[in-house]
Amino acid sequence: MMRIHAELQGVTRVYPATPTHSAVHALGPVDLALGRGEFFSVVGPSGCGKSTLLEVLAGLAQPTAGSITFESATIQGAVPDGVGVVFQDDASFPWLNVRENVAFGLKRARLPAAEVRERVEYALSFMGLDDFALAYPAQLSGGMRQRVCIARTLVTQPRLILLDEPFGALDQQTRLLMGDELLRVWRETGATVLLITHALDEAAMLSDRVGVMSARPGRIIEVVKTGWSRDRDSRLASDAQFGNITSRLWRVLREESLKGLGRTGTPPRKQETI
């Protein structure tokens, strides 16, 4: 029996009409339950509301309808304690060096200096950034900058980590290696992870379950259970089951992507798991 850590019930998000644009129904209704310590990925066609889903769960945006709970408390338009987010865009602060970037959140939380130092050193070491502690983001590659962002999230010891296409701007090899890093973070911290991605192979490799979203307004139309063991890594890519999962995801997603492009497809499938 899954212990629910975060839950969305009937969540919709509608952007109201403006003088130049009509109202946009971006998301939902979405019903989703994340188990404690689970790695859940969401894939879906471009513009289906994946990032909106992440923002409402993070408390960065208010849902138009429905309710969101995290650790049994309702999230109401404010970022709850214990949630960390890594964005696709490079969000490392260019005016701070790597150590200062990683320490940023802790200093704002006014933690004792000794604890800040201890947590920062651990996060730098964990993410392999010890040798770059004094470097500025402009001196680092895209992959390294994303490591800085993950380390900055890690030091706050989040219990729910939300990642919005964090490796979208990286090359394939770096993405695979960063995926391994992410799995290591997940295993070590025991946090619940929600990953938004457009890469089916990434979702299939990293996740316990993958949710497929429909074209806008995005709903979860299928949830695929992968059945991987907890100590998995990118070598799964050569497993026969990996191909089956990716094919399964693509079959569902292809229909929705065609709809997203304005072409017709077969009617959406009912939610199911394998």
Added chain:
Amino acid sequence: MIRRALEVFLFLAALTALWQLLYLVSGDVALSSPRDTAIAAMELLIAESFWRHVRETFSAFGYALFIAAGGGLALGLGLGLHRLSGAVAEPILVSLYSLPKITLYPLILLVFGLGMSAKVAFGALHGIVPVTLFCMNAVRTVNPAYLKTGRIMRVSRGAMVFTIVLPAALPEVFSGLRVCFSLTLLGVLIGEMFASQRGLGFLIMNAVGLHDVRTVMAITLLLAAFAVCANSVLLMADLRLHRRV
């Protein structure tokens, strides 16, 4: 480093040669020779009365720069953070930026009277608009991911301005301050040229009245040397800030 120094030396030599050529073509009526100008500049630098005028000009410049930079930063920050106010103010500021400010000088003289305050106001009027525009646009275009990160870290709105918005906007704001520096100096000098009894602008106009080409060119040379040196330092700092982005 040596190569850079050599490039600067060659540039200055070429400029001096061109100046000498122009002097030979136009004669004493319009220009003084580089040699005469350098001697006149040295004479000015050792004259105590010259330094009184320098103090007057740079006092006015200091006050004007403080008002333009401080006011521009505050205004730009406010307009950048409040989208509607920024959208309303931007076309007004752009129009004001392109308006020849000299047309407003009679009005400034009527309001502030002759003297230091009019020069300061005129200098500040030149400098405040570019800082405001640069700062407003820099604040508006701060990477949204930085702001979301701040919210995730539960940084308060006030702390967000000082720990995220301003540092992120700093390279663009500094570019605005560099433009502000040059335009404020220009405004103060123009103010002294048309309605003042003291300052370097007044000295230039006085020398023009006496057809003392040598002094006009010597003061211009000293002002140009100051402006180039100050701008070079600011440009280096500007490039350093932009390299971090």
